[in-house]
Amino acid sequence: MVTADKSSSPGGDHAREPSFYTSQKGLKSWLFTLDHKRLGMMYLVSTMIFFFVGGVAALSLRTELLTPELDVFSATTYNKLFTVHGAVMVFLVIIPSVPGAMGNFLLPLMLGAKDVAFPRLNLLSFYIYTLGAVFFLITLLTGSLDTGWTFYTPYSTSTGTAVISATFGAFILGFSSILTGLNFLVTVHKMRAPGLTWNRLPLFVWAIYSTAVIQILATPVLAITLMLLIIERTLNIGIFDPAMGGDPVLFQHFFWFYSHPAVYIMILPGFGIISELVAVHSRKHIFGYKAIALSSVAIAIISFLVWGHHMFVSGQSELAGVVFSFLTFAVAVPTAIKVFSWVATLYKGSIEFNTPMLYALAFLFTFTIGGLTGVFLGALSVDIHLHDTYFVVAHFHYVMMGGTIIAFIGGIHHWWGKMTGRMFNETHGRWGCLLVFIGFNVTFFSQFLVGQQGMPRRYATYVPQFQNIHVISTIGSYILGVGLLWTAIYLLRSLKSGAQASDNPYGGASLEWITQSPPIEHNFHGQPRVDTDPYNFPQIDRSGGMDHH
């Protein structure tokens, strides 16, 4: 069991103290806050706003695709819309969401620390993020960018649209990502409570830690690439543009050298959330702690060596294709290990089907499909057919939306009481989860079928025989939209009318649950101490002796 020097449970030896929301007041106390919890909430609000913007673009795209012809938008507008959608979702939502919001809020709490290692740097990261985001969004909306989120040359260097300022926005965002990663890395190394050894870290912390490593190592490459692009466009030095003697395929190598590891920046934190949810809501020790923790690290390392699987048909050498294909399959193994371990955790547990757990189970379903379809794409000959079709679109939505976003929503529910002090309505939550689950699968499963038949991606118009499947997918996207809107509404309403959250509503055993909900400004009264691991629930039957490593 974990202990604090002084008990902080309600009815304990002292009254409830003001939470971090009320301990200081006024706009200034928010704008200049060094409190990781306030920063976490600010990230949560901003990523949710951007999620809404990206979502509106997505539903517009799906509406256009109801018919094979162009009827709602012009082709140019369609192309701008998918660029806004992809770029916002990747750079402003998925990458900052879990580390920025959940990471900031939870990491110090889970470590038993008062804050992150460098609170001022943390505030700076947030401002860099905001600056980059505003800059990026203004460009996307007014500068009419139409290159797709991948910015492939030479289209991006020849089109008249605002590529420089958009890439500059992404460049700024990259800095925020690097600084946050650095901050978390040092925090995990230096700020752990007494007794909190590496083997006792919650798996969410391991996941954030592995993510931080990738952020620090990969993001500079993106920054350099975008810098080179800017140099090419402003100084007319041929780097990627063949008209000036550059090499357009070089850009793709640079881009994916960052962006493949980045897909793990996007998913690893989601994995972390799922490990917590599955263990807590089944009150079982997580199965294969070491395997899950180390597979995150393994994925972080191998993910740097597989970028070429996005380029099998780009004209890269045959040998490169073979090597990249092989390494791609090497990442699939640690990913599979995680899924098996989560399912095994349910075995002989005490499973409660509340909203966070339903999201975790939905994650297992959708992420398994996402991972398995990655295997199709890693197989060279099959990828030649599927590359740049809707099959790829479906695959990465299954891993990013069905993986990261589903995990994120589950995490928001799991820690909602801790973060806001209020509980949401369980019944509303379960209905929301059902709508999201059905809507998501109808939208994206159908895209595997149309992709496998040869429907290319980024098409504003298409041949008529694909219409049936597109109509189904669009209907699914409306269901998904309704589910998400519904979820946003009941969560916001709970802030006013929700029941008071107890300190530990689900019986979690990691440190964030011993403090008050919402936590006090300095997190804990005194220094928490740890003498066991975070999955050692009181319900575990130890009559046969604890099976320990």
Next chain:
Amino acid sequence: MLSMFLAPEIKEAAKAVVSNAAAAAPAVPAAAPVSVPKLPPLETANSWAMPTEASTFAESTDNLYYFITALSVIFFVLIIGAMLYFMKKYARRSEDQKTSSLTHNGKIEFLWSAIPAVLLVVIFAWGEIDWIKQTSPPPDAIDIRVTGRQWYWQVDYPDYPGVTLTSSTEEPLITMMVPKGRPVRLIMTSEDVLHSFYVPAFRVKKDLVPGRYTTLWFEATKVGEFNIFCAEYCGDRHSSMGGVIKVLEPDSFEAALREAAKLEQKPVESAADFGKRIYTRRGCVACHTLDGSAATGPSWKGLYGKEESLVGGETLKVDDNYIKESILQPKAKIVAGYTAANMPSYQGQLDDKQITAVIEFIKTQK
């Protein structure tokens, strides 16, 4: 299957939804109209299956695809089946329900790492062997040159001098003809941005990269017409950059190819009508509109006889000689606001008679 259960009413409903949405959407300045490529049906009987197999690669690619599908279904059923079973069996019945103290199990963990690893190596090897085949064209392959431009394909046959086919964003045109049962090698490049040559029925795809040549080969096994798509995003009309590839019996191939590539004035045809055919069949349509809207190149509406301002500030009156020069040496005089790099020279590709017909056609565009 899927394609059958959606009745026409649903398509009507879809139409109604988009037209309402169109009414609500902010008015956009009319850009060049984009048409849907009217392509032949994909001949897929079944939405759950792969498209028609029409090349020697298709079968093996599909077998691997179905093999991975089968393995995926097995793994999915095992994983999700176990999950559902545990959900039912171990649902919480009381607050103090005891749970197992199990934390790990070396044997099981080894097995569930090793078994997928072995299967993945098999999939890798299979994909790799087929890929090596697909990247090694046989020496006796027929060479065809493919050039990608925003937004059409130009296909030249070095073995048949003067034979050129192009695609059109407006009309389904035969873009490429190949004999059945003979290996064909495409040597491809792009003159502007990246494109990707994709024939779903052949299971082949390769990017066209400006400044270098990429190659792709296949051997068609079925006579018929199949879709070509551009699979790499290339701008506004990316989704209309389709085409039709026609596979013929080898003995009728050459004659049919020459017939398709022939662009001669028919006895009953006026020069302007012939010019119009050249306009669509030689790719002019991809860059020049007839309705006054600007595309990659200036519109032909009202072109003849107008005062054209050129880069450098001069102006001139558009006449027969200027048009001819623009077609044969586009770089000689450049229209203000455009880049000459975008207009290919038709020197050696259009003869005097054809150029005259184009001029007659332009004259009719008032």
